[in-house]
Amino acid sequence: NAGVTQTPKFRILKIGQSMTLQCAQDMNHNYMYWYRQDPGMGLKLIYYSVGAGITDKGEVPNGYNVSRSTTEDFPLRLELAAPSQTSVYFCASSYAPSYEQYFGPGTRLTVT
Amino acid sequence: GENVEQHPSTLSVQEGDSAVIKCTYSDSASNYFPWYKQELGKRPQLIIDIRSNVGEKKDQRIAVTLNKTAKHFSLHITETQPEDSAVYFCAASKDGGSQGNLIFGKGTKLSVKP
Numbered sequence: 001n002a003g004v005t006q007t008p009k010f011r012i013l014k015i016g017q018s019m020t021l022q023c024a025q026d027m028n029h030n031y032m033y034w035y036r037q038d039p040g041m042g043l044k045l046i047y048y049s050v051g052a053g054i055t056d057k058g059e060v061p062n063g064y065n066v067s068r069s070t071t072e073d074f075p076l077r078l079e080l081a082a083p084s085q086t087s088v089y090f091c092a093s094s095y096a097p098s099y100e101q102y103f104g105p106g107t108r109l110t111v112t
Numbered sequence: 113g114e115n116v117e118q119h120p121s122t123l124s125v126q127e128g129d130s131a132v133i134k135c136t137y138s139d140s141a142s143n144y145f146p147w148y149k150q151e152l153g154k155r156p157q158l159i160i161d162i163r164s165n166v167g168e169k170k171d172q173r174i175a176v177t178l179n180k181t182a183k184h185f186s187l188h189i190t191e192t193q194p195e196d197s198a199v200y201f202c203a204a205s206k207d208g209g210s211q212g213n214l215i216f217g218k219g220t221k222l223s224v225k226p
Contacts, residue, residue, distance in 0.1 A: 033213070040121070040218060040219070041218055042118075042201060042218040042219050043156070043201065043214075043216045045213055045214075048213060058213065090155060096212070097205065097207065097212020097213065098143070098144035098205045098206070098207060098212045100146070100158045101158070101214065103155040103156050103157070104155060105154075105155050106155055
């Protein structure tokens with residue numbers, strides 16, 4: 001099992017550009033999550049999904065969009081990148097809420 | 113909504129000493145409390161968790177205690193080793209839809225000096 005995978009590992013964007021962060025899991029988990037991690041601020045939930053075709057906003061959804069067409073994949077879309085979106089992004093999955101979340105290796109994004 | 117406070121933000125101990133990290137939560141309905149360890153440049157990984165029907169849980173040198181009345185839970189690491197150096201995050205959640213989503217504390221950077 002590869003677990004949770006993310007691409008790319010690093011990316012530099014110019015202000016106003018768009019990109020998609022890819023996330024995939026091979027554990028057949030219904031629940032998937034996107035977090036951002038800023039220095040000294042812990043992990044903040046951006047969006048989550050409880051299954052294919054079902055997504056919902058977390059704490060900090062502004063400036064992001066998601067889709068979930070399959071159980072395996074949960075891409076995160078950044079539209080009109082801003083410097084405030086400079087962060088490390090983690091995707092995670094779990095069997096159910098209030099169960100262990102398995103994290104991907106992260107994507108370090110810089111917007112300049 | 114739920115709010116999780118974590119203290120201290122940094123902790124430095126000598127190898128072999130014990131380390132204690134404390135978290136408080138605001139929602140009395142929260143019933144799941146995991147701890148994640150994140151080494152520098154790596155992903156967070158679960159090290160131990162506890163549910164509200166249990167007061168204490170141990171796994172070798174790691175233990176977690178829960179005080180539901182006071183709404184706080186703590187991570188205890190005994191006989192610390194240099195490889196315990198990392199950032200530790202506590203979190204809380206409760207059953208039911210989006211309420212099962214984890215709310216994380218801001219993290220504690222633990223340094224174990226050889």
